[in-house]
Amino acid sequence: MTAPRTPLIPPRVAVVVVYTAAMCMNGLDSTIVNPALFTIAEDFGRPVSAANAVETAFLVALALALPVAGWLGDRFGTKRVFLGALAVFTAASALCGLAQDLPVLIAARAVQGLAGGLLTPVGMTLLFRAFAPDERTRLSKVLIVPTALMPALGPPLGGLLTEHLSWHWLFFVNVPVGALAVLIGAVGLREQVEGARARFDRAGFLLATPALGLLTYALGYGPSHGWTRPAVAVSGLLGAALLAAAVVHLRRAAEPLLRLRLFTDRAYATGSALAALTSAGLMGLLFAFPLLHQAALGGSALDAGLSVFPEALGLLLASQVVDRLLPRLGPRLLAVPALAVATGVFALLAVAGVAEHAWAVRALMFLVGLVLGTAVLTVQLAGFATLAPPDLGQAMGLFQIVRTLGGAAGIALCAALIGGGHGTGAPDAGPYRVAVWSTAGLVAVAAVVALRLPVRAPGPPPPDDETAEGAAREAPVVA
Template sequence: MAATQPDVGSSPASEAGHPTKIDRALLKVAAAVIAGSIMAILDTTVVTIALQTLIVEFKTSFDTIQWVTTAYMLALATVIPVTGWAAERFGTKRLYAFALILFLAGSVLAGLAWNVGSMIVFRVLQGLGGGILTPAGMTILTKAAGPGRVGRVMSLLGVPMLLGPLAGPILGGWLVDSVSWRWIFYLNVPIGLVALLLTLRYLPRDAEPTRRAFDVLGMLMLSPGVALLLYGISNIPRAGGVTAGVWIPALLGLALVAGFTVRAARVENPLLDLGLFRNKRFTIAISTLSVFSVSFFGVMIVLPTYFLMVRGLTALEAGVQLLPLGLGAVVTMPLAGKLADRIGPGKVVVPGLVLIASGLAVFTRVGPGSGYWTVLAPGLFVVGLGVGGTMMPVISSALQLLEGPAVARGSTTANIIQQAFGAIGSAVVSIVLAAGLADQFDVPVSQGQLVATEALADPLRRGAALELVSDTYTTTFTCSLALMVVCLVPAFFLFRQPPGARGPGGH
């Protein structure tokens, strides 16, 4: 197994030589990474708004057009495991610039797509670039910041990660309605060119690349394994349960991932360095990230659909009404990063989770007549305050412990975990919602949302249907709340000292 990197947070000496204040040089590096992140994250959300338009444009079905998003997700999941090795082999600056160029090329070609087949192919190209951008960007920021500043600089990266899902529907809806669906892809060009210019100008020159051998067999096991697992899990809501189209790819993917894990413990230089998990603090941080990803991505799936179905809003209106969540996060995210660097992430993440749970508790008791400004907006704002205090400190709690090549490997691991468990959370909450609607309207699970939507559109049935749908959402929010409470368990064990302080469990 690859050698385990030392826990750089386990002794005061590890802070020596690392600056603790945010300077202009670090802000320039952060600007390059944030610009690329904004482009990639916005793209994933604005495309969703355009799916119905693309069905009409390409004269295809919903099942087929879903591959516009599914192909992107699978390409992204396939390339993430390779990023750690590629960062060491070619350098993070070169890799990040390559990812930007790849994403830009995919964006331009997707905007020029002439049928659904070409659109899916070009989305795969985008996904390959997008899958590199986030872990490579995290690696660049973590190395540039050092352990004493990683919490604060990760909080800067967290702003586009959170605002993307909120601003995306608003921007996407406006572009589709007022300009053209092609501009949801062309929009990436100016942002991407700015990101590429900043990358070439401000990112530090790469050190001499390592010659670590590429784990070809590991790649052939892990990359398709992760993609198959995510595909199977993500299929649960569409399939209406665990059907053959769900469990066959998921089981095959799980077998490949398990095979990779067994093999990685026995070979030199595996694609994913499982030796990092010998570090107790890293393991606790990744465990917290796993449970948080399940709960957070589940919440982010169900909140927009609540405003669409129960409140009867358009996608654009729903995006606007979700803005208090983003505003709450903007308030706490910079402060949370600073506190995580000063007092340790454990003292920041736990209160953040309590805030998220408190805000979600509001949605477990709302009805069709609940006021937006008096009930819903305050609840969203409190959830946002909690998300701002939780999301990036959880990630930085893992990465701030690492140095050297371990940073790229740790970033790759964190991104795989976030993608995989985020897909699980989205699927779990979606199937709870779909099963609840099916039960309320006495139809198969796969037809629950369709029948509920039709009932809400019928003036004669809308009143009764609205009560049933609203009750289903309160049950689903209760499930989301329970998942967030469970996240408190591993969060209590996150280290509660600054990165340079000696604490229990550091070895």
């Protein structure tokens, strides 16, 4: 009998490397284009409002892909779907960079969004299936890079590339990274097919997919274009109606596109609720506070953007401590105090006189990243600990849907509270402070919900588990 060949790239190393590369690309692309929209509009001789469709196309398309991500991964294999989406994302990035007119750029950006909507849930499924629940605390260092650092680096990097090269390079930077990641994944990843149902839930697809797209469009455009504008109002109402119909159908269907029964798992349901609340609070704060900073100080948009950057540094530090604290303290004891402290920090940012002091703002934003990042990572790791591997694909898709809608709702809430704060002359800081206080309220609710988290951290799998034994034979990954 011949000994099994040693893989060229250990599978778990390949999972970490490819996932990190893909999510960094996806994370950067969510923010890197924003500083270049004026330049893009100018190059194509179009108004900025038309260029905004570049970002809207990406976000709406991303939302459209989320409902089918879990089904596709289970049906065709997580490796095949993930690498296929990564290849499409990379190719679409090249097309964006080569675009010579705005419609082509918008279309290529939409393709990017569709592929990006598959990358996150399928990529996290690959990652979580490669590591047992008790090993996932080490993944905090991997999970935080694309979710915290890359979106924060997007605006300054986008401005730098646009100013010194051209906006085309915002997309070209993805091409070598994506091509290398696809190559590493093709060699090192293992295929995982869970055997999804043969029948595709067409009714669930036709209800859930447009519902998410319409709601994302309404929540994204409502604050800036007005909630009563026909396109926004119709999209919001129709999206809400379709979502309600989708929930009814998915609860009754024998083979639903999205398995809502997963919410009967207490840890997962609690984690999903916390993901929505914390995403709403954080995204709302990152939207409202730079506006407050400008209203109070009269500073530039660049100053305001730099004022919130320490939040990403705090998140990075949180990723270094969660893997040490979670096994000792357990999810509940770690998340509840962190969210309680985060509530106080959020509220302090709205106190009169705080926004006027740049270093106080930077210190508080660093604390936001540290304490909220600790809670978010704890929730993300604890929420999936009790799920069986075959359910991870569906669970990841649902989790991303809930978190995406939560973030969009948080921004919309803050925008609604700010209301007419964008007047002429010196702006009144009051509405902006109210919006920031509302984000503190969202985090406070999350602290109460976190009391439902498990007391103990996940333990190792049974010793006779064949999958665990196989994983144990592989070289450990130092994340």
